[in-house]
Amino acid sequence: MAADAGFKDADQVRFATAISELTQNAFRYGKGGICEINVHSDGFKTAIRARICDQGPGIPNLDQALSDGFSTGGSMGLGLPGVKRLVDKFKIKSQPGKTEVEIVIFIKPRIGVTDL
Amino acid sequence: MKIPILRLGKILLTSFQEGLTDRDIIDLQYDLLDMVNKTEIEGVIIDVTALDIVDSYLANLLNDTARMVKILGAEVVISGIQPFVALTLVEIGQGALEVRTALNLEHGLGMLNCTVENNKPVMRKLKKYKKNARNRISN
Numbered sequence: 001m002a003a004d005a006g007f008k009d010a011d012q013v014r015f016a017t018a019i020s021e022l023t024q025n026a027f028r029y030g031k032g033g034i035c036e037i038n039v040h041s042d043g044f045k046t047a048i049r050a051r052i053c054d055q056g057p058g059i060p061n062l063d064q065a066l067s068d069g070f071s072t073g074g075s076m077g078l079g080l081p082g083v084k085r086l087v088d089k090f091k092i093k094s095q096p097g098k099t100e101v102e103i104v105i106f107i108k109p110r111i112g113v114t115d116l
Numbered sequence: 117m118k119i120p121i122l123r124l125g126k127i128l129l130t131s132f133q134e135g136l137t138d139r140d141i142i143d144l145q146y147d148l149l150d151m152v153n154k155t156e157i158e159g160v161i162i163d164v165t166a167l168d169i170v171d172s173y174l175a176n177l178l179n180d181t182a183r184m185v186k187i188l189g190a191e192v193v194i195s196g197i198q199p200f201v202a203l204t205l206v207e208i209g210q211g212a213l214e215v216r217t218a219l220n221l222e223h224g225l226g227m228l229n230c231t232v233e234n235n236k237p238v239m240r241k242l243k244k245y246k247k248n249a250r251n252r253i254s255n
Contacts, residue, residue, distance in 0.1 A: 013169060013200035014207070020171040021208075068209060079172045082208030 001037055001048065008107075015048060015105050018083045022052040022101050025079060030054025030099055046107045047088075051100065059094040066092070119144045121151060126232045127225065128152065131163040132178065145181050152188050158235055159228030160185050163221050165196030172208055182215040191231045193217065195224035 019035065026033040033054030040047050059065045068081050084090045089104035119140055122129045128151055130144065151157060162181065164170070170178075182192040195218040197205075205213070218224035 010200050010203055013204055016169045017171050017204045017208070020169055021173070024171065024173055082172050085209065086204060086207050 001039060011105055011107070014086050015050075018086045018103055018105075019050055019052075021079050021083050022050070022103070026052050026054035026056070026099075030056030033099075047104050049102065049104045051102045053098065053100045055097060056099060058096040058099055059092075062092065062094060119147075121147055123151070123155070123157075124225070126156070126158040126235075127228050128157050128160045129163070129221075129225075130160070131166060132174070133166045134168070141177055141181070145184060148181065149184055149188060152185055152190050157190050158232050159191040159193070161193045161195055161218075161221070161224045161228055163196045163224070164194060164201075165198070165220070167201060168198060170197075170201045170205060175205060175208075175213065179214050186215075191216075191228060193224040193227050195219070195221050 019037075023035055026035070031054065033052060033056075035053075036051045038049055040049065066081050066084065080092070083101075083103065087103040088106050089102075091102040093100045119130060119133075119136070121144070128148065130148065132141075148160060152160065162178065164178070167174070178194060182194065185192050193216050194213065197217055216227065218227055
């Protein structure tokens with residue numbers, strides 16, 4: 001989908017990697033869920049957006065989950081903060097029974113560290 | 117799906133591919149450790165040319181697998197990391213893979229062959245020592 005929307009290889013891989021991270025989280029910690037992807041263009045810029053929802057127990061401490069090195073699964077803890085660095089927009093909401101992550105990548109030249 | 121491990125003398129060659137399950141990777145780790153131990157392997161090369169996407173979970177698995185083999189005393193090289201995979205790994209923050217990397221399989225094998233060559237004088241001395249020890253015991 002990203003390729004069809006005109007994204008370059010690097011952005012395709014970025015997007016695919018982010019989706020991979022988030023859907024794995026939804027599956028491993030969230031007892032499964034759904035992933036919606038859509039492409040939106042307003043003539044000036046094109047954005048590909050993904051929304052991943054799961055029905056898991058939720059993340060009790062979001063700040064902690066979004067910091068490097070924190071993990072409840074025995075891994076290095078770079079999953080969520082890593083995804084945040086990979087994409088242009090990152091939104092997360094979590095409560096017991098539902099966690100929702102939304103990410104967006106725009107087509108644009110990457111000059112440096114983007115504001116999130 | 118069992119992942120093949122090929123043996124080239126003192127070196128083992130295996131690969132990670134798309135569509136691997138957790139079970140496949142655990143089995144691979146067991147098989148690798150078993151072979152390294154039983155056949156006195158000195159180097160293991162894990163080729164990841166087929167991986168277009170590596171997320172932090174997979175990067176952890178690669179690191180863990182390499183760490184396990186290194187604890188047994190064998191050298192490990194990961195070869196064939198794709199350019200955009202390297203890019204995303206650094207952006208995620210996983211830029212520090214704990215293991216030596218090689219551009220491709222050929223380079224990786226070259227690196228490990230060097231290790232095997234360097235080990236030879238030590239291995240010869242060890243053989244001599246063992247032989248002398250056996251002779252001393254039998255006398």
